[in-house]
Amino acid sequence: MYNQTIDQINTQERVARLFSRSIKKESKVQALHLALSMIDLTTLEGKDSPGKVKQLCYKASHLHDNFPNLPHVAAICVYPPMVSIAKKALEGTKINVASVATAFPSGMANLQAKLEEVKSVVNEGADEIDMVISRGKFLSGEYQYVSDEITQVKEACGKAHLKVILETGELVTLDNVRLASDIAMKAGADFIKTSTGKVSPSATPPVVLTMLEAIRDFNNKTGKQIGMKPAGGIGTAKQAIQYLVMINETLGSDWLSPNLFRFGASSLANDILMQIVKQSTGNYQSKDYFSID
Amino acid sequence: MSKKQKWEYSPALEGTDHIQLKKQYDLFINGKFTPGAEGKYFSTVNPANEEKIAEVAEANQKDINFAVESAQKAYDNTWSKMPGKERGKYIFRIARLLQERAREFSVIETIDGGKPIRESRDVDIPLASAHFFYYAGWADKLEYAFPGKQANSLGVTGQIIPWNFPLLMASWKIAPALATGNTVVLKPAETTPLTAMKLAEIIQEADLPPGVVNIVTGAGDTGKAIVNHPDIKKIAFTGSTEVGKYIMKSIAGTDKKYTLELGGKAANIIFEDASIDQAVEGIINSIFFNQGHVCCAGSRLYVQESVAEEVIQKLRNRMSSLIVGNPLDKNTDIGAINSKMQLDKIKMYVDLGKEEGGNIYQPSCSLPKKGFWHAPTIFTDVSQSNRIIQEEIFGPVLGIQTFRTVDEVIAKANNTAYGLSGGVWTDKGSKIFKVTKDIRAGVIWANTFNKFDPASPFGGYKESGVGSEGGIEGLRGYLDLA
Numbered sequence: 124m125y126n127q128t129i130d131q132i133n134t135q136e137r138v139a140r141l142f143s144r145s146i147k148k149e150s151k152v153q154a155l156h157l158a159l160s161m162i163d164l165t166t167l168e169g170k171d172s173p174g175k176v177k178q179l180c181y182k183a184s185h186l187h188d189n190f191p192n193l194p195h196v197a198a199i200c201v202y203p204p205m206v207s208i209a210k211k212a213l214e215g216t217k218i219n220v221a222s223v224a225t226a227f228p229s230g231m232a233n234l235q236a237k238l239e240e241v242k243s244v245v246n247e248g249a250d251e252i253d254m255v256i257s258r259g260k261f262l263s264g265e266y267q268y269v270s271d272e273i274t275q276v277k278e279a280c281g282k283a284h285l286k287v288i289l290e291t292g293e294l295v296t297l298d299n300v301r302l303a304s305d306i307a308m309k310a311g312a313d314f315i316k317t318s319t320g321k322v323s324p325s326a327t328p329p330v331v332l333t334m335l336e337a338i339r340d341f342n343n344k345t346g347k348q349i350g351m352k353p354a355g356g357i358g359t360a361k362q363a364i365q366y367l368v369m370i371n372e373t374l375g376s377d378w379l380s381p382n383l384f385r386f387g388a389s390s391l392a393n394d395i396l397m398q399i400v401k402q403s404t405g406n407y408q409s410k411d412y413f414s415i416d
Numbered sequence: 417m418s419k420k421q422k423w424e425y426s427p428a429l430e431g432t433d434h435i436q437l438k439k440q441y442d443l444f445i446n447g448k449f450t451p452g453a454e455g456k457y458f459s460t461v462n463p464a465n466e467e468k469i470a471e472v473a474e475a476n477q478k479d480i481n482f483a484v485e486s487a488q489k490a491y492d493n494t495w496s497k498m499p500g501k502e503r504g505k506y507i508f509r510i511a512r513l514l515q516e517r518a519r520e521f522s523v524i525e526t527i528d529g530g531k532p533i534r535e536s537r538d539v540d541i542p543l544a545s546a547h548f549f550y551y552a553g554w555a556d557k558l559e560y561a562f563p564g565k566q567a568n569s570l571g572v573t574g575q576i577i578p579w580n581f582p583l584l585m586a587s588w589k590i591a592p593a594l595a596t597g598n599t600v601v602l603k604p605a606e607t608t609p610l611t612a613m614k615l616a617e618i619i620q621e622a623d624l625p626p627g628v629v630n631i632v633t634g635a636g637d638t639g640k641a642i643v644n645h646p647d648i649k650k651i652a653f654t655g656s657t658e659v660g661k662y663i664m665k666s667i668a669g670t671d672k673k674y675t676l677e678l679g680g681k682a683a684n685i686i687f688e689d690a691s692i693d694q695a696v697e698g699i700i701n702s703i704f705f706n707q708g709h710v711c712c713a714g715s716r717l718y719v720q721e722s723v724a725e726e727v728i729q730k731l732r733n734r735m736s737s738l739i740v741g742n743p744l745d746k747n748t749d750i751g752a753i754n755s756k757m758q759l760d761k762i763k764m765y766v767d768l769g770k771e772e773g774g775n776i777y778q779p780s781c782s783l784p785k786k787g788f789w790h791a792p793t794i795f796t797d798v799s800q801s802n803r804i805i806q807e808e809i810f811g812p813v814l815g816i817q818t819f820r821t822v823d824e825v826i827a828k829a830n831n832t833a834y835g836l837s838g839g840v841w842t843d844k845g846s847k848i849f850k851v852t853k854d855i856r857a858g859v860i861w862a863n864t865f866n867k868f869d870p871a872s873p874f875g876g877y878k879e880s881g882v883g884s885e886g887g888i889e890g891l892r893g894y895l896d897l898a
Contacts (some may be wrong), residue, residue, distance in 0.1 A: 133694035144425060
């Protein structure tokens with residue numbers, strides 16, 4: 124099953140056609156609420172501090188308090204040392220804590236160290252693990268190594284959900300993106316994810332479409348439903364809606380749910396909030412009316 | 417939104433209040449809108465709701481005589497004497513005006529013909545304008561197009577165009593004729609005359625000398641009067657093979673030049689090494705573009721046996737996400753069938769396909785009650801001996817066969833009365849060259865389908881026609897090369 128080629132030009136054309144869908148009125152309001160509920164609110168910086176993470180966790184369940192009936196985001200995504208802080212801050216909410224692991228973002232560590240890191244963040248309460256694949260091994264053709272590594276990380280995860288980051292910006296071709304997606308899903312990924320956000324380009328529409336098609340084919344063959352998470356570079360409500368169209372017409376309505384689709388983003392939530400308020404009042408408010416935690 | 421709830425796109429209608437349409441259109445002859453000699457008018461309706469949009473004059477023999485006379489005078493007195501550079505300026509002006517009014521033209525094309533606004537907006541109108549731009553550039557360079565030869569214009573040309581791409585076909589015909597120094601009498605199809613009449617307004621606005629372009633509306637008899645007029649030097653026709661044959665018979669024994677762009681039954685070939693998802697999208701574009709009202713549509717699909725099941729399953733899934741409905745909705749993928757007559761013809765073929773033992777599949781989609789509609793349709797379990805595989809349906813109906821070897825599929829692809837276009841999908845470059853060399857068709861697309869460019873010639877083998885339009889080749893049909 125590892126031999127599906129992907130035509131770049133036609134993939135770009137398909138993306139352009141999907142993105143020409145015009146989402147208005149009721150369908151737009153629906154989409155905005157849905158997109159909000161799919162966000163993994165993320166902070167992955169060397170300068171992160173407990174205070175910053177606590178603020179982010181509060182924001183996750185209080186997106187815009189003077190506007191009723193808003194959903195909460197799906198999860199908070201942080202570095203390993205912040206897991207216990209986030210877990211505590213989110214007590215009593217249904218918001219998950221996701222932690223990057225396996226020597227994020229480069230993945231340059233030995234397997235033992237990676238497994239220990241995963242086990243320790245799971246112990247601290249992480250509900251979801253975002254691992255990175257070994258791109259160096261992948262590019263030198265050691266696919267079995269990449270696959271085995273994912274399988275072992277999955278084992279180390281226990282009950283925690285595993286998202287496998289392909290770092291597509293380093294895989295370069297869509298053929299590689301497809302192959303890496305197939306390997307990750309077969310090796311036990313619950314979600315496949317485009318990028319760390321630390322490499323440019325991060326999630327591009329042709330890459331996301333290629334991964335969604337891989338998920339659909341895997342589902343047709345095995346019956347398993349694998350989730351998808353584009354991350355990095357998605358900052359506007361318009362982009363989010365375009366991706367929802369892409370899921371809707373590639374995978375169908377099952378995937379229009381935070382159980383199977385997430386946006387890894389830090390600034391997306393406020394742009395969506397601004398649009399939701401605009402749909403309701405008819406006017407755009409200044410950015411200053413939306414909290415920046 | 418709960419997990420299982422479907423996300424339906426709300427209607428996103430393109431506005432119509434910005435368009436300007438008259439209730440009645442006269443003939444455009446000698447630079448002016450003039451009523452026909454008999455004063456007869458016929459209606460043009462919106463195929464999406466069967467409502468009358470406007471009335472259009474019906475031209476008879478007398479009107480055609482007047483149009484040809486005007487064109488001849490314009491040819492003799494101004495157009496043939498004008499330097500190419502000056503002619504080019506007029507054509508550039510038409511191209512720019514068309515571009516500026518693209519939105520209005522898109523909406524009118526969609527209302528009059530039934531095609532989705534997405535296509536008239538993104539394909540028809542931009543390409544029409546591109547053709548004028550392209551041929552405007554040739555007007556002063558004809559001696560470089562055919563080195564060592566003298567390029568002489570012909571005189572009055574008679575042009576008859578179909579209803580599937582009304583404005584685009586008008587531009588395919590008018591632009592090269594003007595660039596080469598000829599004058600024009602053009603008849604648009606009777607079901608889709610409106611964008612041609614709007615083009616007449618642009619031609620007026622561009623201040624073209626009176627009589628250089630004449631646009632006369634009517635049906636078969638009007639066309640006959642053009643074909644048989646003794647002063648017309650060249651007939652350019654796009655339409656059915658049946659009418660093409662009639663034209664060839666009618667002008668036999670005259671010295672009229674002709675280009676005929678007729679029907680097709682193109683083979684679209686998917687090899688097992690193709691990028692499957694992209695190939696499936698290619699099938700969608702090859703047969704459901706413009707409701708399948710495309711002479712070069714890939715209406716015969718050949719899939720290599722080893723991937724046939726997968727391709728057909730994916731095609732069915734993809735078909736279920738096609739949106740059929742109001743052509744003015746920006747999300748519509750498949751619009752209305754152009755006319756009742758065409759819808760009846762498509763239905764006849766679909767019934768025939770079932771009688772012939774074909775296995776039919778149509779996605780569940782609700783079709784509007786008023787207007788002319790047909791669901792996207794595919795047939796499997798069909799063969800070369802079936803009429804639905806041999807004859808042009810000109811609708812959203814695809815016949816699918818499988819094959820095992822390259823030689824087999826080339827033989828089957830060529831086993832047709834037509835030879836207009838074809839498609840091949842493979843990851844292997846060498847296979848592309850082998851297949852495209854051996855298939856007798858005017859255009860063969862590799863890993864794409866239904867792509868058009870003014871610089872690329874277009875024409876057919878066998879019953880698909882004679883001569884080429886587009887590119888440098890397209891100039892040839894309007895010139896006497898000495």
